[in-house]
Amino acid sequence: MISADTQGLRLATRYAVLVLIALIFVFPLVFMVMSSLKPDQQLLQDSGSLRAFLPVGDISLDNYAAAFQRAPVWTFVFNSVLITGVTVVLSLVVCSAAGFAFVFVRWKGRETLLAILLATLILPFETIAIPLLLMAANLPWLGLDGISWGWMNSYRIQIVPFIADGLTVFLFVQYFKDLPGELIEAARVEGASWAQIYRKVVMPLSGPILATAAILKFLVMYNQYLWPLMVTQEEGYRPVMVGLQYFFQLNVAWGEVMAYLSLITVPVLAFYLYLQKSFIASIASTGVKG
């Protein structure tokens, strides 16, 4: 027989451990936000003590004002949100359709192609960056002013190469395999085309995996650094991570760096919180099945 007291103690211990773990994850964020409010000298002094995590001393929003002066912050944020948003949406459409074709439609070479696709998961992006750059420099584009050559300095070169990727297709393939096959067969017997089955049956049942794929894709895209650095020379097309460079040129101002980082973290947190519920549901469900 366990007394109520012992049970309460156990619960308290469990929460204490959870709070501690949560704090470990939250501290860097708190440090970032607090530091963004302090002048450089105080920031460096505080960083050796717990004061680094507290809004004490000379607190102001000066760093933010300075950050906006040093770099076109809104341009970078706008670019990142645009590139990330468009890529995430297109990626969900293309990769889910690919997953659908791999799982539900019977066609020759299906398994071989899926194996090749999955093999691309082990290739780091850095290995294909240079060949991709050479291709991008020579691709034709049909714009309003006729055919032009080269995709450098544009949004599209930051979007198109990342729409389809093995990992996202793989996520959809795994999820679709767990959907009851009889639902698809029932829809086929009822006369639905593959497109209708995709749109009316499979997609409405794919909420959790869409959220998961969206979050993973969002993080990858929002954190892009190497590729945009290679393909954009014009400030107008650069995303937030490339923008970080502006704060390390000439004299490094840590307060401004922290202010800039705080600003660009906001969209990520907002997006994550928005999809959090589905994301956890999806991870939990795959855990049960796996």
Added chain:
Amino acid sequence: MARIQLKDLRKSYGNAHVIKGVDIDIEDGEFCVFVGPSGCGKSTLLRMIAGLEDITSGSLTIAERRVNDLPPAQRGVAMVFQSYAIFPHMTVRENVAFGLTIAGASKAEKAAKVAEAARILQMEHLLDRRPSQLSGGQRQRVAIGRAIVRQPKVFLFDEPLSNLDAALRMDMRMEIGKLHKALGATMIYVTHDQVEAMTLADKIVVLKDGQVMQIGTPMELYQNPANLFVAGFLGAPSMNFLKVTVQAVNGNTALVSNAALDPVEVSTRSASFKAGDAAILGLRPQYLSIAEAPGRLQGTVALTERLGAETMVEVKLKDDSSLIAALPQDVVFPVGAQVAFDFAADKAHLFAAP
């Protein structure tokens, strides 16, 4: 007119032959039941008719049209699945109307047909619910509703009642029977439950290992099983099989006996025997009656099961084989008691020994 003809239908996965040349003729409006043990290929055969499995060879015609290579939607069939397969993200109304929505039916037409289906299946009050709020029986109704709104020529049922509990299964069985009479459509029904087969079917197809064992009306199959498999598969409890020796043959009858059985003359039907052959004598438990001594079969009681209206008696015969008798009254036999049974010779079946 939706007559369905299967001619030498075959299905193989590589070297594994699942359906090995099946010929079945199903008349328009007929209720045909495919029955057999698990793995006999009955569901595969149904899925081939639905268009969900490719046909390796042979021909399949529905309403005088060869449909081998047509997609499911163009075959004019509706299917009810064992797992119901109703769409969890749609209401009952949307589920039932799904086929009509796909076909681009007008709102008024959809509303009218859904209302009609709901009336037939008595589920008007469920139309705005989600599948997760329904019981198993209600889900099955929705699945049937989805099948009937399109007014297909052919209905395919794949073990539709096997996920329901016993009481509900009987209700739904009767409803499906009524539905068949009301709609007059051709129906093919797959089951491993012989009671469903016997009660629903106009025609039963018994399958084993991808081959047809026998086709006929329930009573034909019950009274004249073509082989040991059919004889043992239909009827509960199963038919008793006694190993006997043929003593003499006289035209269409043969005199058989064994250590526990006094010589009896039984019909050979179409099979041919000669004196000295080993054979199997099939006796349905229901056709055995307690004999005024001495009786044709003697043995000792091993087990009695009293079911109220009838009694099952397991008897150990003199040659150590055992036999079950279903007696249509409540009787009590102590274990070890001596009993003797009689049977009408024209109810016995003689099969060649395997």
